Amino acid sequence: MGQWLVNRGDSQFSVGGLGDLKALAQRGDLDAGDLIQPEGAADWLYAVEIPELKGMVRSSLADDDDIEFRKGGGGAMKAVLYGIFGIMLVGGLGGMVYFFQQLPTGEERLLGEGGALAYSEVVSLKAQPLLSQPEAGASAVSNLAKDEKLDLLAKRGDYYRVKNKAGQEGWVLVDDTLAVYQMGDDKIRAKLDPLYNPDQYAKVSNASWLGTEDEPTAVFQVMLENTSDYDMENIVLSFVIKDSKGVELSRQEFEIEGELQANSSTMVGTLNPPEEEVEAAEKAGEDPPEGVFMATKTFGEQTAEMDEEMQEEMYNRWLDGIEIPVEDDFVEATVRIAELRAVPESRE
Numbered sequence: 001m002g003q004w005l006v007n008r009g010d011s012q013f014s015v016g017g018l019g020d021l022k023a024l025a026q027r028g029d030l031d032a033g034d035l036i037q038p039e040g041a042a043d044w045l046y047a048v049e050i051p052e053l054k055g056m057v058r059s060s061l062a063d064d065d066d067i068e069f070r071k072g073g074g075g076a077m078k079a080v081l082y083g084i085f086g087i088m089l090v091g092g093l094g095g096m097v098y099f100f101q102q103l104p105t106g107e108e109r110l111l112g113e114g115g116a117l118a119y120s121e122v123v124s125l126k127a128q129p130l131l132s133q134p135e136a137g138a139s140a141v142s143n144l145a146k147d148e149k150l151d152l153l154a155k156r157g158d159y160y161r162v163k164n165k166a167g168q169e170g171w172v173l174v175d176d177t178l179a180v181y182q183m184g185d186d187k188i189r190a191k192l193d194p195l196y197n198p199d200q201y202a203k204v205s206n207a208s209w210l211g212t213e214d215e216p217t218a219v220f221q222v223m224l225e226n227t228s229d230y231d232m233e234n235i236v237l238s239f240v241i242k243d244s245k246g247v248e249l250s251r252q253e254f255e256i257e258g259e260l261q262a263n264s265s266t267m268v269g270t271l272n273p274p275e276e277e278v279e280a281a282e283k284a285g286e287d288p289p290e291g292v293f294m295a296t297k298t299f300g301e302q303t304a305e306m307d308e309e310m311q312e313e314m315y316n317r318w319l320d321g322i323e324i325p326v327e328d329d330f331v332e333a334t335v336r337i338a339e340l341r342a343v344p345e346s347r348e
Contacts, residue, residue: 007035007044018052025056032057122150122162122196123178130170134159141170150177154234155198156339191347194228198342201228202260204237207335211326219321222335224295225265231346232260236339237268237293239324242332249327253338258298262346267296270319293322 003014004021015021017039024030025047032048034057047057124147129140134156142164144150150162150172159171181192194201205225211218220239226232235256241249256268272291281288303314 004039005037006030007037021047021050021053022056025053030057121180122152122160123180124148124150124172125176125178128172128176130162130164130168130172131159132170134161134171138171142166142168144172152179152196154339154341155196156236157199160196161339194230195342195344198228198230198232198340199337201230201342202226202232202235202337202340204335204337205265207333209333210321211330216325216327217323218326218330218333219319219323220333220335221321222268223265224260224268224337226260226262228342229262229347230342230344231262232340232342233258234339234341235260235295235337237322238334238336238338239322240334241324241326241330242334243327243329244331246332249330250325252324254293254322257292257294259343259346260295260340261297264297266298267320268293268322269296269299270294270322271299271314272317272319274313274317291317291319296320 004017005012005014006021006024015024021030021036030047030053032046034047035044036047036050037044047053124144127146128144130142130144131138132141133139144164148164150160150164152160153163153169154161155174156171158174160174160177161169161171162177163169179192179196181188181196184192203225204222206223207220209218209220222237224235237254237256239250239252239254241251243249260266270291270293273289278288299314299318303311306314
């Protein structure tokens with residue numbers, strides 16, 4: 001009968017095989033976060049990952065701890081990872097296995113300078129497809145390996161937009177990844193949480209619209225607010241238009257140019273194209289060019305550096321809001337931030 005290794009806390013011991021592991025689990029002496037190395041294997045697994053132990057191992061996390069953890073966008077596997085006391089590095093350095101019994105504090109890397117994991121990284125929790133769209137059933141751009149390191153680009157709902165080391169971009173469920181910062185101390189988590197959950201720190205704080213009976217459009221005025229210490233960019237606003245019965249009439253998204261600066265708010269407007277470009281398109285029988293949607297502060301910063309004549313021309317093209325086609329029975333609208341990214345370098 002082969003020997004299986006078990007690592008818990010600051011101790012490591014061996015058991016006679018899967019039967020002994022089951023006995024430990026049944027007695028409550030095996031935790032979901034304990035690390036197991038099967039006979040003849042080079043890799044270590046969490047006890048919760050061993051199929052034969054499914055439903056038998058307990059978690060050391062209390063219910064309240066789990067709820068608090070999930071507020072940061074974690075799933076069940078992340079709750080287990082957050083509760084463990086050991087961090088493992090397998091391979092490299094002569095194939096040795098190192099265990100750190102205490103989470104590091106105040107450092108940028110989990111395993112020191114040149115270490116295996118950085119707090120700024122995202123890790124795939126399982127082998128899974130890198131999706132082309134942030135939705136279930138989307139086609140795969142490529143396949144991700146378990147424990148593959150990814151660069152975070154943005155967040156949209158329950159998905160991260162990420163880039164793998166080959167430079168391929170796509171989407172993966174937040175719950176199927178581990179943002180390494182979650183394994184740091186309170187200071188690290190507080191500092192980096194806005195990078196991985198920017199939608200919890202930026203919001204539409206005010207919105208209104210203005211329309212007329214004889215025009216099939218309405219101008220939406222939207223104020224965005226950022227309560228974090230990071231600038232936000234790559235913002236996408238979603239507008240859902242409904243009738244008096246709550247039936248959705250249309251849904252549109254708009255990419256907003258510029259940044260929503262740290263601890264500030266800004267309105268959003270539209271810089272319409274020059275009249276000569278619109279006229280040229282009409283003469284050619286083409287659709288007129290679209291305006292550029294941007295933060296009002298960004299527009300102000302751009303025009304501040306222009307001469308007086310150019311400023312006047314820009315202000316004549318500026319609309320304080322976003323104009324959207326609407327139907328006659330439009331009575332309700334919902335505006336929200338669909339996607340955004342916190343800028344890591346912006347925090348002092």
